[in-house]
Amino acid sequence: xxxxxxxxxxxxxxxxxxxxxxxxxxxxxxxxxxxxxxxxxxxxxxxxxxxxxxxxxxxxxxxxxxxxxxxxxxxxxxxxxxxxxxxxxxxxxxxxxxxxxxxxxxxxxxxxxxxxxxxxxxxxxxxxxxxxxxxxxxxxxxxxxxxxxxxxxxxxxxxxxxxxxxxxxxxxxxxxxxxxxxxxxxxxxxxxxxxxxxxxxxx
Amino acid sequence: xxxxxxxxxxxxxxxxxxxxxxxxxxxxxxxxxxxxxxxxxxxxxxxxxxxxxxxxxxxxxxxxxxxxxxxxxxxxxxxxxxxxxxxxxxxxxxxxxxxxxxxxxxxxxxxxxxxxxxxxxxxxxxxxxxxxxxxxxxxxxxxxxxxxxxxxxxxxxxxxxxxxxxxxxxxxxxxxxxxxxxxxxxxxxxxxxxxxxxxxxxx
DNA sequence: AAAAAATTTAACCAGGTGGTTAAATTTCGA
DNA sequence: TCGAAATTTAACCACCTGGTTAAATTTTTT
Numbered sequence: 001x002x003x004x005x006x007x008x009x010x011x012x013x014x015x016x017x018x019x020x021x022x023x024x025x026x027x028x029x030x031x032x033x034x035x036x037x038x039x040x041x042x043x044x045x046x047x048x049x050x051x052x053x054x055x056x057x058x059x060x061x062x063x064x065x066x067x068x069x070x071x072x073x074x075x076x077x078x079x080x081x082x083x084x085x086x087x088x089x090x091x092x093x094x095x096x097x098x099x100x101x102x103x104x105x106x107x108x109x110x111x112x113x114x115x116x117x118x119x120x121x122x123x124x125x126x127x128x129x130x131x132x133x134x135x136x137x138x139x140x141x142x143x144x145x146x147x148x149x150x151x152x153x154x155x156x157x158x159x160x161x162x163x164x165x166x167x168x169x170x171x172x173x174x175x176x177x178x179x180x181x182x183x184x185x186x187x188x189x190x191x192x193x194x195x196x197x198x199x200x201x202x203x
Numbered sequence: 204x205x206x207x208x209x210x211x212x213x214x215x216x217x218x219x220x221x222x223x224x225x226x227x228x229x230x231x232x233x234x235x236x237x238x239x240x241x242x243x244x245x246x247x248x249x250x251x252x253x254x255x256x257x258x259x260x261x262x263x264x265x266x267x268x269x270x271x272x273x274x275x276x277x278x279x280x281x282x283x284x285x286x287x288x289x290x291x292x293x294x295x296x297x298x299x300x301x302x303x304x305x306x307x308x309x310x311x312x313x314x315x316x317x318x319x320x321x322x323x324x325x326x327x328x329x330x331x332x333x334x335x336x337x338x339x340x341x342x343x344x345x346x347x348x349x350x351x352x353x354x355x356x357x358x359x360x361x362x363x364x365x366x367x368x369x370x371x372x373x374x375x376x377x378x379x380x381x382x383x384x385x386x387x388x389x390x391x392x393x394x395x396x397x398x399x400x401x402x403x404x405x406x
Numbered sequence: 407a408a409a410a411a412a413t414t415t416a417a418c419c420a421g422g423t424g425g426t427t428a429a430a431t432t433t434c435g436a
Numbered sequence: 437t438c439g440a441a442a443t444t445t446a447a448c449c450a451c452c453t454g455g456t457t458a459a460a461t462t463t464t465t466t
Contacts (some may be wrong), residue, residue, distance in 0.1 A: 010400045010441080026229035027314065030424060043443060051424065065291040107366050110306040113370040120375065127375055144401075149376050149387060150394045153365055161360035163307050164367060167316040172323065172330055173352050184352060184363065198347075199402035211412080233454060244455085246413060254454065
């Protein structure tokens with residue numbers, strides 16, 4: 001049940017999101033954003049004083065989607081395998097909904113990481129609780145011992161990477177067949193879960 | 204033992220590589236490339252008629268590095284575990300040497316995939332032999348059965364992804380400590396190998 | 407020494423960029 | 437109805453973009 005937004009600011013944000021995600025900060029044009037929002041350039045500056053300010057707003061919004069709070073899952077009393085299943089499932093649902101997020105974030109974070117850094121500071125995001133949770137699971141013998149940083153990166157890599165290189169996979173593995181690619185990405189949920197579970201199971 | 208290159212064309216290519224990798228096609232400026240090559244803009248167009256032609260040359264060169272021929276490994280008679288070890292080792296050495304390749308390719312392939320497509324066609328690159336090799340390893344019972352596309356994507360994801368999101372990992376996991384990040388990336392060789400091997404072992 | 411190739415200089419171009427301004431007009435809430 | 441806010445129009449700005457040109461100069465090759 002989506003809320004109907006028809007005020008100008010939201011129209012601008014929607015249009016700017018589309019354009020920035022597709023073209024990136026460097027490739028985006030204020031005129032195109034104005035056109036897509038159905039307004040003119042003057043009004044664009046009436047709402048957001050500069051391209052940079054507008055981009056920051058969009059970037060912050062999108063990074064907030066890509067770095068969701070997963071506290072409830074982490075702090076639940078479920079066994080690790082079920083935490084993993086929930087986390088991977090939730091995250092892949094999100095990626096299927098926003099398939100262009102990974103490429104956008106890779107692009108912009110490598111261009112200028114400071115907006116990302118300030119988001120992290122503002123949001124208070126930290127990996128420490130996740131690391132602690134993993135360490136405890138290892139101590140309980142639910143997971144084989146390994147550096148938690150590697151496990152975290154591995155899980156995220158398996159989820160995110162296929163979306164970041166979508167055009168490559170689509171062409172090389174599926175010869176441009178969009179249906180097959182979509183099917184493949186849908187399968188990732190089970191694939192990542194079982195792949196990780198086997199990889200971390202103790203002796 | 205690097206070959207000393209001091210002719211202008213190579214100076215241009217080196218400079219253009221730096222600038223395009225760092226800023227991308229949209230962010231790159233011909234003036235900056237000329238400055239870095241120690242020449243002027245007129246001479247830049249004397250060698251490469253347009254920005255697009257220069258970019259194509261650089262992109263093709265870099266994609267050729269990122270999609271190396273791994274035929275010798277695939278067609279060797281080694282057991283799969285050793286093939287994996289060799290392939291991952293070789294590829295991670297390459298990524299450590301060119302750490303900005305993944306972000307560059309993600310960026311540019313998502314901006315315009317056609318140069319990538321034409322490279323694939325020209326080079327005759329195909330996943331089919333890799334798929335066949337994996338299938339045979341499964342038939343021999345060396346690997347648990349799974350879709351070869353997923354296994355391929357998983358291995359590449361585990362290798363490449365950390366480099367693509369290097370600034371994020373550096374900040375979130377290592378609080379900006381470059382040494383720690385470097386150490387982490389060096390560990391990936393063993394990490395990916397053991398992670399994948401456990402994930403694919405039968406039963 | 408002559409010819410050819412490489413390089414510089416410096417000016418120039420058309421077109422696009424983000425951004426601004428002022429005035430007129432429309433919309434909308436008090 | 438009145439006034440404020442929202443929106444449009446249209447012109448304008450300085451600056452940057454990729455790209456071109458012609459002539460002079462230097463370097464290299466023959």
